[in-house]
Amino acid sequence: MHPYRTHTCGELRIGDEGQPARLSGWIHRKRDHGNLLFVDLRDHFGITQCVIDVSSELFSIAEAARPESVLTVTGRVVKRTDDTINPALPTGEVELTMDEIVVESPAEVLPMQVFGDEDFGEDLRLRYRFLDLRRERMQQNIKLRNGVISSIRRRMTEAGFMEFQTPILTASSPEGARDYLVPSRHHPGAFYALPQAPQQFKQLLMVAGFDKYFQIAPCFRDEDARADRSPGEFYQLDFEMAFVTQDDVFAAIEPVLAGVFEEFGGEKQEAGKGDSPDRETKRKVTKPPFPRIAYADSMAKYGTDKPDLRNPLEMRDATDTFRGSGFKIFAGMIEADDKVRVFAIPAPKGGSRAFCDRMNSWAQGEGQPGLGYIMFRDGEGAGPVAKNIGPERTRALRDDLGLGDGDAVFFVCGTPKVFNPFAAAARTKIGTDLDLVDEGEFKFCWIVDYPMYGINEDSGEIEFSHNPFSMPQGGMEALENDDPLDILAWQYDIVCNGVELSSGAIRNHRPEIMIKAFGIAGYGADEVEKKFGGLLRAFRYGAPPHGGSAPGIDRIVMLLADEPNIREVIAFPMNQQAEDLLMGAPAAVEPERLKELHLKLSLPKTKKPGDDKEGDSPDGDQKK
Numbered sequence: 001m002h003p004y005r006t007h008t009c010g011e012l013r014i015g016d017e018g019q020p021a022r023l024s025g026w027i028h029r030k031r032d033h034g035n036l037l038f039v040d041l042r043d044h045f046g047i048t049q050c051v052i053d054v055s056s057e058l059f060s061i062a063e064a065a066r067p068e069s070v071l072t073v074t075g076r077v078v079k080r081t082d083d084t085i086n087p088a089l090p091t092g093e094v095e096l097t098m099d100e101i102v103v104e105s106p107a108e109v110l111p112m113q114v115f116g117d118e119d120f121g122e123d124l125r126l127r128y129r130f131l132d133l134r135r136e137r138m139q140q141n142i143k144l145r146n147g148v149i150s151s152i153r154r155r156m157t158e159a160g161f162m163e164f165q166t167p168i169l170t171a172s173s174p175e176g177a178r179d180y181l182v183p184s185r186h187h188p189g190a191f192y193a194l195p196q197a198p199q200q201f202k203q204l205l206m207v208a209g210f211d212k213y214f215q216i217a218p219c220f221r222d223e224d225a226r227a228d229r230s231p232g233e234f235y236q237l238d239f240e241m242a243f244v245t246q247d248d249v250f251a252a253i254e255p256v257l258a259g260v261f262e263e264f265g266g267e268k269q270e271a272g273k274g275d276s277p278d279r280e281t282k283r284k285v286t287k288p289p290f291p292r293i294a295y296a297d298s299m300a301k302y303g304t305d306k307p308d309l310r311n312p313l314e315m316r317d318a319t320d321t322f323r324g325s326g327f328k329i330f331a332g333m334i335e336a337d338d339k340v341r342v343f344a345i346p347a348p349k350g351g352s353r354a355f356c357d358r359m360n361s362w363a364q365g366e367g368q369p370g371l372g373y374i375m376f377r378d379g380e381g382a383g384p385v386a387k388n389i390g391p392e393r394t395r396a397l398r399d400d401l402g403l404g405d406g407d408a409v410f411f412v413c414g415t416p417k418v419f420n421p422f423a424a425a426a427r428t429k430i431g432t433d434l435d436l437v438d439e440g441e442f443k444f445c446w447i448v449d450y451p452m453y454g455i456n457e458d459s460g461e462i463e464f465s466h467n468p469f470s471m472p473q474g475g476m477e478a479l480e481n482d483d484p485l486d487i488l489a490w491q492y493d494i495v496c497n498g499v500e501l502s503s504g505a506i507r508n509h510r511p512e513i514m515i516k517a518f519g520i521a522g523y524g525a526d527e528v529e530k531k532f533g534g535l536l537r538a539f540r541y542g543a544p545p546h547g548g549s550a551p552g553i554d555r556i557v558m559l560l561a562d563e564p565n566i567r568e569v570i571a572f573p574m575n576q577q578a579e580d581l582l583m584g585a586p587a588a589v590e591p592e593r594l595k596e597l598h599l600k601l602s603l604p605k606t607k608k609p610g611d612d613k614e615g616d617s618p619d620g621d622q623k624k
Contacts, residue, residue, distance in 0.1 A: 013091070016077045019077050024070070066109065076099065178221065185598075200532070202238060203469070227564060303419075307447075310498075311431035313436065330411070337415070461522055471506045499555055504550065
């Protein structure tokens, strides 16, 4: 017999009754029934109930072993009595007698329980991540992640993509976030950068004559944490294709994403009510081709370039309804600034005073003065806004939005660039509270036609609004003749359920167009040559038109697992302060190592008690 197990803890069935078996695993939980002690033994594959009688010489060993101790148990498989069968477990018809017990590794008193669904603080969970990962939910999430990555690899290979590995130590690149820098021992004062993305390398592979590249790529960005973004590092399905248009890129990746979501997200657990058991319902996935929405249209309809299309609500520009109207607050803002707009957010079945008051209170909680609204009753509008704009404008607005009695409409007013985040949040709040969002779907869309450039609010200068390596629509002619703010780029994002999975683009593969494009954004030709010399040099020796994208692995798994926080689908994530509490990183290093790297520290001042005078801030202007 194998020294540790003849079966896994999820393997024994009624057909094994009477057979000897040996299991190894962790003590999930124990139940003392007086004359009998039941031990649920757990491994990666499942749980088996083991039992020992109080008369056994081994009873004291089993009784003394704490939860999460590792045991090897040998015994015989017996059938449970009908009244003790556990239908929730695949092994629930049988149990194993404990005729031999070996304590492979005793556990100390646990800082957090593995059994059960108790919610522990994030710092505790991350400090003892090895315990947290033993919990059923985390086991399922990490297994899901493995399955998703394996499926993606298979699908990409079957589609003719070759898998490459690109460098981790490389040069800095303007990807929109801070680099992690690595000092060079051999080149004092010089630094490598960890790649924010394999952007330039995958383009160079296309120039090198490879046709389809992909990689499950680690990426590193020194940026703050969010619910859908892990600080420090993340993984993406990075891919690139030669001799392609935007349509070709979409046609290549859509079947991969749709297939993965159908494979792993097809069934959603819905909690039963009362004595009803949980039930599984099929989740729909958008079929290729995915809808395409122009960036300008997405901002106008949804207030965001990451729209959740499960929510059917679409905003409408109602500026003309209020222009010159008796609602002086909006009318005055419109007259004073031609950039001011009024957006109307419909609320079907939201025309009750209670709902409108709740929305108004919510808006005030979001830092807004309130949220204007009109309720529709008996064919007319009700409320202060309707009274001030008059019945004719109210009816025209109602008809334009397709609303009727029992419905309502809410308004936001200001400069779209400023109020868009609030408008998008209001649309989400209304749709969610009115149960309009279909939770049983994965709805994909492409956001296309991004502006090539934007205005930096601090400096007032023109800058890239998206990926600087993108091809402008219209090429050199557009760069030379059009207003930069009117130029669109062959850039696109793929969005699912309001989560941006990736950005991508058809690349700028012409050196002269690249230099001109960077010049408009304030980069001199010499600077472009210095920062991107490798890429430019390659383009001068024959570069194919090419493009690609990079859907985020972590975000894909987060959606499939129904997890609101990305750290729930990463085995060893950092906390929100970019700290690894388990391994103790980042950490100070010995002075000898700094000397070896030719580095000296210039740390911010540490604030002492009483140092509250103006100008004594520890964050000052000290360089780190």
